[in-house]
Amino acid sequence: MTKRFWNLFKVSPVLVAAAFFAANSALAAEVNEQVTTNVAQLSESQDSNNTFGQVTSVSQFSDVQPTDWAFQALQSLVERYGCIAGYPNSTYRGNRALTRYEFAAGLNACLDRVNELIATATADLVSKQDLATLQRLQEEYSAELATLRGRVDGLEARTAELEANQFSTTTKLVGEGIFAVSDVFGGDRADTDLDPGNNADLNSNTVFSDRVRLNLYSSFTGTDQLQIRLNAGNIVSNVGSPATATAAATGTGTNMTRLGFDGDTGNSVAIDKVNYAFNFTDAVRVKIDASGGELYENVNSFNPDFASSGRGALSRYGRFSPIYRQGQNGAGLTVTFNPNSAISLTGAYLAPTSGTGGVFGANNPGLNNGLFNGDNTIFGQLTFKPNQAFNIGLTYARSYFAGNAANSLFQGTGSAFANNPFGTGTRTESNNYGVQATFQLSSALAISGWGGYTTADARTGVNAGADADAWYWAGSLALKDFGGEGNVLGVIFGQPPKITGGSIKTAAANVNLDDDTSYHLEGLYKFKLSDNIQVTPGVLVIFNPEHNDANDTIYVGTLRTTFTF
Incomplete structure (x- = not known):
């Protein structure tokens, strides 16, 4: 032929x-x-x-x-x-x-x-x-x-x-599944007193856990987006703890070892996020959160290589500055002016959930915790992006919370004293200041960092009128395409939130709390197995946990596998 x-x-x-x-x-x-x-x-x-x-x-x-x-x-x-x-x-x-x-x-x-x-x-x-x-x-x-x-x-x-x-002409389904094996190593479990002889055994257990999320993204005009997220998982907030135990009862004894993708629903499926974003004008972007609103998802957090919970840092503190956890799991409004320009400004108001399952959140005004009469955060950020090589953000947040287990100064990041310096149940107001920056030194090397300062005042309880000052900082280094295209070798080092001053620090009952300094060291390697599979081995080291050098150094080893579809 x-x-x-x-x-x-x-x-x-x-x-x-x-x-x-x-x-x-x-x-x-x-x-x-x-x-x-x-x-x-x-x-x-x-x-x-x-x-x-x-x-x-x-x-x-x-x-x-x-x-x-x-x-x-x-x-x-x-x-x-x-x-x-x-x-x-x-x-x-x-x-x-x-x-x-x-x-x-x-x-x-x-x-x-x-x-x-x-x-x-x-x-x-x-x-x-x-x-x-x-x-x-x-x-x-x-x-x-x-x-x-x-x-x-x-x-x-x-x-x-x-x-x-077809599934839908307007809706796209995007999924993510995380499967992780973790264990902790070291001497004894951390506590807050200065006596190393009474620390309980670390009593670690190798755990295999998972988290699965399904996102439904709908667009009706091409520039808007409606997000509905379904979430299920069994990753406890304290590594080494069984699913039914609290951080204080077992595991490491400190939230400084928390993983960045934790969350335990007993693998029950729940809708944990509903929001809608649209362009009000070409220069104004608006996002309305009905539930599950997070500031770090609404604004630039200046740590692009490690900010994601599924494909970023392994630890909670290593993802981004704690200032972006203010107003966590909230309902409210975020408005960004000139989002695609070299200089942009973002303002937000979120009323976070202040009880388990949203019982005392913005959705329950009958308990005097409505959208404008309960826990809330007012947030603002000025962003400078003159080019791809250098980005910097100046951030402020004013928060009010009831001081319960669900909400705290730093949302479970840092020492126990830093999160609730005035005691659980104390209504607290705080002013939070932060600066964050990213330097893209080359296509293969990026440096990010942040620093923050918080002042807090107790409004009720036995410590009413007391105040507290807290500091934190961290820096990260990312070597891109290390060992293969799409792979990232990362190192993160910093100091988690610590109470450094204020009248509550010098009170007799708290004089020995946060006297020392904890350091967070994390090394990880993000290996791109394919476009849809990433394997990330890494180790987290916490020196002087709970800002107490009487505590043994704690090591957390994790192997995370992330599937996206």
Whole structure:
């Protein structure tokens, strides 16, 4: 069949092209392959960007070279007969699969040219013998043409079925699954007193846990987004603890060892996040959180390589500054002005959940904890992004909370004293100041860091009128494409939140709390197994846990595997 085909060059290049359009059996194989790999390519030829334009010289095609095997045939068809069209971007795309629409357009152009030549009596270019040969070739290739026609018809049927049964025309499903193996090592469990002899055994257990999230993203205008997230997991907040135990009862004894992706629902599925974002104008972006609102998801947190809970740092503190945990799991409003400019400003108001399961949250005004009469955070951030190499943010948050187990100064990040310096149940107001920055030194090296200062005042309880000052800082280093494209070697070092001053620090009952300094050291390697699978081994080291050098150093080893789909 190949010999018969190439003998056509002795007849006429224009007939070779027509026969090629009508009879290339290799095209049938390619179309069949497309059926099994990507049915969406069927509509590509109908795209407005794929319209054809007539060319008069083969040199007008930027992707056709004299060394190409079909160059001479294409040159003849273009320059001698003028029946070949190209794409608007001056390409021919000779290796691209041919659709029925393109086949019809190409064949029609050549046949029109043949008719024109016949009408102008240019019989020396097209003879009756040529036309007879073309008819004979069509007959010889009738079986291949019938097969091709059947496969394309099947492709159209399958495409129609997909369109009729697709998930949604406006909604996209995005999932993430985390499976992690963790264990803790060291001497004794941390506590807050200065007597190392009464610390309980670390009593660690190797745990295997999971977290699965399904996000439904809907868009109605193309620039808006409605998010509904379903969440299930059994990763406890204190590594080494059984699912039914509290951090104080077992495990490490300190929240400084918390993982960045923890959360225990007993693997029961719950809707934990509902929000809607849209462009109010071209320069104003608005996001409304009905539940599960997080500041670190609404604004730039300046730690792009480690901010994600599933694909970032392994630890809770290593993800970003604790200032972005103010107003955690809240309902409210976030507005960003000039979000895509070098200088942008964000303001937010969130009323966080202040009890387990949202019982005392913004959704329950009957308990005097409504959207504007309970726990709340007022937040503002000024962002400078002069270029990709340097980004910096200045952040302020004013928070009010009831001082219960659900809400605290730093939302469980840092020492127990730093989170509730005035005691559980004390209504507390705080002013939080932060500065964060990212330096992209090269395509393979990035440095990020943050520092923060908090002043807090007790409004009720036995410590009413007392105040406290707290500091924290951290820095991270990311080596990108280390050992392979998409891999990241990371190191994070810093000091978790610590009470450093204020009247509560010098009170007799608290004089020995947070006297020393804890240090957070984390090393991890994010290995990109595929576009949808990442494996991250790492180790977390906490020196002087709970800012108490009477406590033994604690080591946390974790192997996290993240699947995205």
